[in-house]
Amino acid sequence: MSEEARNLRCSRCDRELVSKNIVFEYLGHTVAHEVPTCPKCGKVFISKELAEGRMAEVERQLEDK
Amino acid sequence: MKLEDATSLTERCFRGEPASCSYACPFHMDIRSFLDKAAKGRWGAAYKIFRNATVFPGIVAVLCEQPCRERCQRSVVGDEAIALRDIEAACLRYAKDRRPESYVIPPKEKRVAVVGAGLAGLSLALDLAQKKFLVTVFDKEEGWGGCLRPHPRFAEFDAEIALQFSAVKAEFRFGTEVKSLDELDGFDAVYVATGAGGESFGLCEGWDPDLFTTTVPRVFLGGALCGATLMEGIAQGAEVSKIIEVFLQTGRAAHTPSEFDKSGRGHYLTHDGAVSVPRVEPSSPEGYTDEEAKAEAARCLQCDCDYCFAGCEMLRRFRKDPRKIGVEVYTDMNVNPPFSTRALTREAYSCNICGYCESVCPESVDIGRAMQLSRTARMSAGVDPAALHDYWLREMDFSTSEGAFASAPKGRDACEYAFYPGCQLGASNPEHVLRAYGFLKEKYDAGIILGCCGAPAYWAGDEERLQSNIEEIRRQWHDMGEPTLIFACATCESLFCRSLPEIPRVSLYQLLAEAEDIVPTKIFSEAAIFDPCAARGDPEMEAGVRALAGKAGVSLEELPERNRCCGYGGHIQLANPELYEEITAHRAEASDRPYIVYCANCREVFASRDKECVHVLDMAFGLPLSGRAPSLQEKRDNSLRVKKELMKEIKDVDFKPESHPWDDLTLIIDADLQKDLDEQLISAADLKEAIWVAESEGDRFVDESGGTTIASMVKRVITYWVEYRKTGPKTYEIVDAYYHRMRFGREE
Numbered sequence: 001m002s003e004e005a006r007n008l009r010c011s012r013c014d015r016e017l018v019s020k021n022i023v024f025e026y027l028g029h030t031v032a033h034e035v036p037t038c039p040k041c042g043k044v045f046i047s048k049e050l051a052e053g054r055m056a057e058v059e060r061q062l063e064d065k
Numbered sequence: 066m067k068l069e070d071a072t073s074l075t076e077r078c079f080r081g082e083p084a085s086c087s088y089a090c091p092f093h094m095d096i097r098s099f100l101d102k103a104a105k106g107r108w109g110a111a112y113k114i115f116r117n118a119t120v121f122p123g124i125v126a127v128l129c130e131q132p133c134r135e136r137c138q139r140s141v142v143g144d145e146a147i148a149l150r151d152i153e154a155a156c157l158r159y160a161k162d163r164r165p166e167s168y169v170i171p172p173k174e175k176r177v178a179v180v181g182a183g184l185a186g187l188s189l190a191l192d193l194a195q196k197k198f199l200v201t202v203f204d205k206e207e208g209w210g211g212c213l214r215p216h217p218r219f220a221e222f223d224a225e226i227a228l229q230f231s232a233v234k235a236e237f238r239f240g241t242e243v244k245s246l247d248e249l250d251g252f253d254a255v256y257v258a259t260g261a262g263g264e265s266f267g268l269c270e271g272w273d274p275d276l277f278t279t280t281v282p283r284v285f286l287g288g289a290l291c292g293a294t295l296m297e298g299i300a301q302g303a304e305v306s307k308i309i310e311v312f313l314q315t316g317r318a319a320h321t322p323s324e325f326d327k328s329g330r331g332h333y334l335t336h337d338g339a340v341s342v343p344r345v346e347p348s349s350p351e352g353y354t355d356e357e358a359k360a361e362a363a364r365c366l367q368c369d370c371d372y373c374f375a376g377c378e379m380l381r382r383f384r385k386d387p388r389k390i391g392v393e394v395y396t397d398m399n400v401n402p403p404f405s406t407r408a409l410t411r412e413a414y415s416c417n418i419c420g421y422c423e424s425v426c427p428e429s430v431d432i433g434r435a436m437q438l439s440r441t442a443r444m445s446a447g448v449d450p451a452a453l454h455d456y457w458l459r460e461m462d463f464s465t466s467e468g469a470f471a472s473a474p475k476g477r478d479a480c481e482y483a484f485y486p487g488c489q490l491g492a493s494n495p496e497h498v499l500r501a502y503g504f505l506k507e508k509y510d511a512g513i514i515l516g517c518c519g520a521p522a523y524w525a526g527d528e529e530r531l532q533s534n535i536e537e538i539r540r541q542w543h544d545m546g547e548p549t550l551i552f553a554c555a556t557c558e559s560l561f562c563r564s565l566p567e568i569p570r571v572s573l574y575q576l577l578a579e580a581e582d583i584v585p586t587k588i589f590s591e592a593a594i595f596d597p598c599a600a601r602g603d604p605e606m607e608a609g610v611r612a613l614a615g616k617a618g619v620s621l622e623e624l625p626e627r628n629r630c631c632g633y634g635g636h637i638q639l640a641n642p643e644l645y646e647e648i649t650a651h652r653a654e655a656s657d658r659p660y661i662v663y664c665a666n667c668r669e670v671f672a673s674r675d676k677e678c679v680h681v682l683d684m685a686f687g688l689p690l691s692g693r694a695p696s697l698q699e700k701r702d703n704s705l706r707v708k709k710e711l712m713k714e715i716k717d718v719d720f721k722p723e724s725h726p727w728d729d730l731t732l733i734i735d736a737d738l739q740k741d742l743d744e745q746l747i748s749a750a751d752l753k754e755a756i757w758v759a760e761s762e763g764d765r766f767v768d769e770s771g772g773t774t775i776a777s778m779v780k781r782v783i784t785y786w787v788e789y790r791k792t793g794p795k796t797y798e799i800v801d802a803y804y805h806r807m808r809f810g811r812e813e
Contacts, residue, residue: 007770012763026807027450037812044809045766045775046786051805059806063450064410065402 008045010038017045024055029062066442068395074435075391077428084368085331086133086149091296092125093325094118096133096149097369103152103362106355112160115153120188120299123225126153127218129296138368141336145344147365155358167232172197175313178252179203180243183211184295185288186258187226188302189309194233196310201252202235205242211260212289246284254309258288258298265290276318277305285309285318332427334368373422373432376626378648379637380422380432383412387422387432394439398446413439414453414640417648418524419598419630433635440526451782452806453640454525456746459781464488464517465534467723468704471541473512475715479546483512484573485561487554491515491707492700493665493680497553498707500686501573505551508580512545513715514538515708518557519564524636535564542568551576553682555599555606555664556634574609574663577685578616585617585684593622593656595671595678597664601628610663610681617684624655633666639746649674669694673740696739697748727757733798747802751780752787756797773800782806 008017017036022044024031033054036045046055084097095114102111112122119125129150137146157163177193179186182204194200206214213222246266249255257266268279268286277285287305288298312318345361347353353361373387374380385393390412397409416436423431443449468488473480484498484505491498498515505511516538522531542548542565549569552558561568577583594614600606607627614621632638632649649670659677661684662668671678672694679690695703705722712720730753734742742748759765759776766775768788775788784807788800 006768008766008768008775011765011767011774017766020812022812023810024807025810027448031807035809042812043764043766046777046784046805046809048786048801048803051786051803055805055807059452060411063453065406 006036006047008036010041010043012043013038013040015040024058026059026062027065029065031058066395066398066438068392071394071435071438072388072391074394074438075387075430075432078370078387078391078426078430079332079428080370080374080386080388082329082369083325083331085136085138085333086147086368087325088327088329088331089132089136090118091129091132091294091300092118093300093327097365097367099156100147100149100152100362100365101367103156104359104365106159106359108156108159109161111156112163115156116163116165120191120303121184121222121225121229122153123157123228124184124213124222125296125299126150126157127221129153130294136331138333138336138366139364141333142339142341142366144341144364148344148361151347151353152358152362155353155355158352159355159358163228165229165232168195168197170195170197173199173313175199175253176201176251177309177313178243178249178255179258180249180255181211181258181260181263181288181290182206182209182237182239183258183260183288183298184213185260185290185293185298185302186211186256187230188299189256189258189287189306190235190302191229191233192303192306193309194230194235196306198310198313200235202237203241203243204237204239207239209237209239212295246281253283253313255284256305256309257284257286257290258302259290261289263290276308276320277301278308278318282318283312331368332370334366334370334372334427336366336368339366370427372425372427373430376425376629377422377432378644378651379412379415379417379641382415382644382647385412387430387435390432391435394435394442397439398442409439410450411641412436413443414450414635415637415644417598417630417632417634417637419628419634420601421598421629424601424628436635437523437526440524441528442526444526445528449526450640454521454527454636455782456639457521457636458525458527458530460488461517461519461521461530461534463701464515464704465537468515468701468708469517470513470515470708470712470720471545472711472715473545473548474506474510477510477512480510480512480548481546482509482571483514483542483545483548483550485514485516485518485550485552485554485557487552487557487665488515488517488704489665489700490553490682492704493669493695494682494688494691495703495707495710496686496688497665497680497682499710500688501553501577501682502711504577504580504583504686505573509551509576511551512548513711514541514545514550515704515711516541518554518560520556520560521636523560524634531564539565539568552606553663555597555603556666558603558606559599572603572606572609574613574681575605576609578609578612583613583616583685584687585613585681586687587617587619588679588684588690589619589659589661589677591620591622591658592661592679593624593658595624595631595652595655595660595662595667596627597662597667598628598630598634599664606663610661613681613685614661619661621661622656622658626655629655631664631667631670633670638744642744673743694743696743697746698750701748701750725754725757726761727753729795730757731793731796732756733792733796738799738801742802745804747785747804751778751785752789752799752802754778755785755787756789771800779808784808 020037099114134146176199179202271280393409418433486498519534553573653676709720755778787802789797
């Protein structure tokens with residue numbers, strides 16, 4: 001199921017996720033990307049689409065840097 | 066790391082060096098490239114190479130004695146050498162545009178006198194005139210050509226010289242004999258090339274054959290006057306012009322750096338598989354037609370070594386010459402971002418480190434050692450891509466702690482033999498270890514060491530972990546009375562051979578083959594033996610397996626290439642999944658016959674590709690053929706079962722594996738997803754842990770539209786995600802699972 005079509009809630013805070021710009025770190029490099037996040041506790045959700053798509057691509061680029 | 070530490074590993078590689086014919090050529094022409102262009106009918110490009118090397122191609126194509134033919138490797142195949150001069154003549158006919166190039170270079174003020182308008186002097190005069198020096202050529206005759214003037218084809222040669230000089234300015238003073246060098250006082254440099262027996266102005270004494278200098282600093286001597294042949298004289302002209310250029314700029318005669326090492330002779334290759342092709346005879350006395358010349362040029366074997374490239378998927382994929390890899394192993398550790406970035410990561414972690422390249426290299430260059438050095442250097446500098454090897458290092462930690470067990474046989478402190486099955490054999494099939502131990506205990510009163518040889522640490526470049534594991538093995542071996550170790554895994558045995566050479570070794574398969582009461586079952590009537598890469602150089606192990614298969618009455622086929630890595634070596638699966646896929650596919654296709662394997666990793670690779678295969682231990686012990694490869698979780702469970710049974714048998718101790726609160730969760734995973742998870746090295750134990758933590762702490766997401774729950778867990782350098790549905794008490798259906806290597810942090 002695509003990321004947009006999902007209706008995700010943070011179970012602990014019982015809040016719907018909102019899109020926030022989050023900093024990612026890998027091998028000493030940082031990049032920022034908007035991902036669904038719990039507005040209360042800040043827990044971040046990474047979809048399979050993102051993990052195996054853009055993130056995997058950037059991971060590979062950073063490994064080769 | 067010093068530069069030489071890395072480059073010394075690959076410097077013997079001669080890929081890309083000139084071919085043997087070029088070393089014999091007076092002009093050191095790149096004949097290989099010339100013939101490549103000619104074979105394709107690219108006459109313009111071929112002519113350029115020919116002209117730039119020989120200065121007067123129209124003369125060389127007629128008069129060169131072709132010493133290259135003596136060094137043509139067509140002879141290796143039993144054929145006549147390439148008819149180079151005939152192809153050169155065809156090139157002159159078929160090149161559309163032979164007009165010399167003119168260069169936009171600022172004119173120079175220095176004046177150069179050339180005494181003698183033979184080919185040696187003309188060659189030098191032309192080269193310096195192209196560089197816009199003020200050149201004056203003197204000759205006592207009424208024209209150029211020197212010793213060629215009486216030649217029956219001189220009209221042709223005359224036209225060729227005129228053509229080559231047509232784009233430059235040079236002054237010719239014919240009918241002018243230089244009697245004394247004092248007449249040339251106004252020149253900054255003088256080249257005397259007056260031909261055999263010509264005027265030397267008394268300068269032969271003190272002539273330097275390397276720099277062509279004389280006792281008079283501005284005067285140089287060369288050509289037939291100094292014993293050169295006609296062709297050598299032309300080649301010298303081009304060489305001396307460069308020396309004179311340096312002299313005019315700096316006041317000192319010196320060579321410019323040249324890439325061509327004249328002392329070389331070129332390497333002869335074996336040309337396996339090259340087909341004999343007879344020389345193409347011209348159909349007309351005029352010489353080759355376009356097609357004939359192309360066909361003759363196509364006979365060139367293009368002698369350059371590609372033995373490692375031809376067989377190695379990794380080298381082919383990255384197309385980097387071995388010597389460049391050697392340099393990059395060093396530069397990779399000295400990057401200065403953003404000005405330079407690492408150049409070797411993907412290659413270094415995509416190498417199976419299987420030794421294939423070394424086995425086919427005429428100079429025994431092992432590119433894997435360079436890749437291994439890169440991995441080790443990066444690990445010790447803390448700049449390794451840890452996620453690529455983390456899974457296997459965790460497995461090694463397990464095999465050397467919870468999964469480990471070492472003991473002399475029941476009731477004994479020491480033994481003469483001990484079985485070292487390696488971490489994967491029991492994980493893949495516990496019966497292999499248990500049955501083999503049963504045999505070895507009876508026949509050899511053998512003890513057992515369950516553990517890991519350290520290959521995962523070796524492949525990750527983790528020298529520290531590797532060394533401490535070796536020390537632990539050495540201690541266990543010593544405590545057991547220094548027994549001979551019996552190996553079932555070629556990787557373990559080769560690692561012991563390298564790191565623990567003091568330990569005597571023997572192959573399990575050899576012992577099984579010698580045992581009369583072992584009657585192997587004939588699972589396939591026809592098969593091919595797939596020898597693992599690590600068994601290369603281990604003839605006893607290879608022979609033992611063949612003897613067992615022979616005993617079973619299997620009709621055996623030898624693969625065209627033995628000891629190719631199945632793909633597992635070097636743990637490249639995460640670093641380069643596409644390459645891993647390509648390699649495993651190639652190995653599975655090496656024969657239509659089913660394989661007999663004797664490495665648990667080979668078996669798993671082939672089982673996961675649905676290639677029919679059997680472990681030789683299945684045959685030796687008459688075990689049922691196990692089809693699919695075990696999952697990651699099953700492998701751990703299998704290892705623990707082996708340990709549990711052996712501890713019970715030898716020590717009468719009930720081994721209780723470490724327990725976790727999530728152990729009794731039941732996961733429902735469909736077969737396709739399971740295969741996918743195994744390929745990505747996501748184990749069920751990690752999923753259970755993630756679910757258990759999420760459920761007990763309420764730390765999870767719920768997807769209201771799909772009715773699923775999503776949990777995540779960070780384990781060392783990997784973040785795992787699992788989407789699931791609760792289907793019963795402590796029972797979860799896994800909908801999906803994935804991972805990433807990046808860490809997410811705060812909100813920006």
